[in-house]
Amino acid sequence: MARKKIALIGGGQIGGVLAQLIAMRQLGDVVMYDIVEDLPQGKTLDIAEAARVDGFDVSVTGTNSYKDIAGSDLVIVTAGLPRKPGMSRDDLLTTNAKIIKAVAEGVKEYAPNSIVMIISNPLDAMVTLFKKVSGFPANRVLGQAGVLDSSRFATFIAWELGVSVKDVNAMVLGGHGDTMVPLVRYANVNGIPAMEMLERKYKDKAKAVEVMNAMVERTKMAGGEVVKLLKTGSAFYSPASSAVAMAQSILLDEKRLFPACALLNGEFGINGYYVGVTTVLGANGVERVVELSLSAEEQAALDNSVNAVKKLVEDMERLGF
Numbered sequence: 001m002a003r004k005k006i007a008l009i010g011g012g013q014i015g016g017v018l019a020q021l022i023a024m025r026q027l028g029d030v031v032m033y034d035i036v037e038d039l040p041q042g043k044t045l046d047i048a049e050a051a052r053v054d055g056f057d058v059s060v061t062g063t064n065s066y067k068d069i070a071g072s073d074l075v076i077v078t079a080g081l082p083r084k085p086g087m088s089r090d091d092l093l094t095t096n097a098k099i100i101k102a103v104a105e106g107v108k109e110y111a112p113n114s115i116v117m118i119i120s121n122p123l124d125a126m127v128t129l130f131k132k133v134s135g136f137p138a139n140r141v142l143g144q145a146g147v148l149d150s151s152r153f154a155t156f157i158a159w160e161l162g163v164s165v166k167d168v169n170a171m172v173l174g175g176h177g178d179t180m181v182p183l184v185r186y187a188n189v190n191g192i193p194a195m196e197m198l199e200r201k202y203k204d205k206a207k208a209v210e211v212m213n214a215m216v217e218r219t220k221m222a223g224g225e226v227v228k229l230l231k232t233g234s235a236f237y238s239p240a241s242s243a244v245a246m247a248q249s250i251l252l253d254e255k256r257l258f259p260a261c262a263l264l265n266g267e268f269g270i271n272g273y274y275v276g277v278t279t280v281l282g283a284n285g286v287e288r289v290v291e292l293s294l295s296a297e298e299q300a301a302l303d304n305s306v307n308a309v310k311k312l313v314e315d316m317e318r319l320g321f
């Protein structure tokens with residue numbers, strides 16, 4: 001069987017870790033595209049030269065030409081600029097929308113049958129724009145955010161409860177922003193509700209709620225917490241790991257259930273918007289959206305998050321995209 005081909009559009013911080021993780025897992029041959037001359041060539045040469053040590057046979061190459069992504073099965077997009085001091089939200093939206101529009105045109109021309117995963121921010125708007133410009137079917141355009149947000153939530157719960165994070169299941173739905181919705185009721189440790197474990201730990205219901213709320217808030221602000229510490233950029237190891245888990249499910253047709261930014265068609269009472277929801281990821285990309293019952297409070301939080309996404313998409317349209 002021919003090896004799969006994965007194109008990485010953007011060879012910055014996340015792009016570099018993506019290339020290394022994909023190579024080490026031997027998910028397929030990697031082509032990294034960036035507009036900066038020599039950058040993708042240099043990064044991929046460095047990674048390729050570790051093949052002997054890490055023991056991988058896939059090829060890892062860099063390019064400044066879209067034609068080299070031809071035949072890609074999966075495209076992962078991290079192209080974009082981070083927000084700089086003095087830059088308004090609209091400025092960032094315009095800058096990154098221009099970039100994603102160009103990326104969508106390049107991918108449409110050279111990898112028209114690929115499945116595309118967007119990581120660039122503001123995520124929900126960038127996925128919406130890619131879908132619009134490419135005209136790809138909805139199952140082949142998705143965004144990465146929920147796996148990372150959920151991993152962050154699970155990590156905080158594991159630390160708090162003193163259990164292996166491998167046993168923690170936690171899910172975050174909604175847009176990738178302050179309005180995201182960590183689902184407390186569904187958070188569990190190998191099936192035991194996390195809230196029950198917290199109540200037993202503190203022997204005090206109110207205290208358990210307070211501790212859980214603090215973890216929910218930390219999850220919502222987790223991206224900013226890393227930015228504040230790094231000062232010169234945003235998180236890149238955990239976003240790359242999250243995207244690779246999704247990529248593997250698609251490339252190996254694992255059909256794992258992951259939260260992903262997917263186009264909704266009435267599910268969760270949402271129509272025509274890209275929002276983070278529970279999905280099954282396999283060889284056909286987003287194979288289906290898995291609905292789950294939400295309490296009135298959870299549904300209200302999700303609706304609030306969808307409204308934030310709607311506002312973002314409206315802003316983007318107002319700016320001419």
Ligand code: APR
Nearest residue numbers: 010011012013014015034035036078079080099119120121
């Ligand atoms: N086409 C391709 N690549 C581009 C383009 C373009 N039109 N414009 C910029 N780039 C490249 C930059 O040259 C840079 O190498 O995108 C890369 C972005 O890398 P970083 O600035 O290091 O950003 P990174 O940390 O990788 O994050 C990428 O993901 O999580 C989001 O908010 C984050 O939007 C950001 C994106």
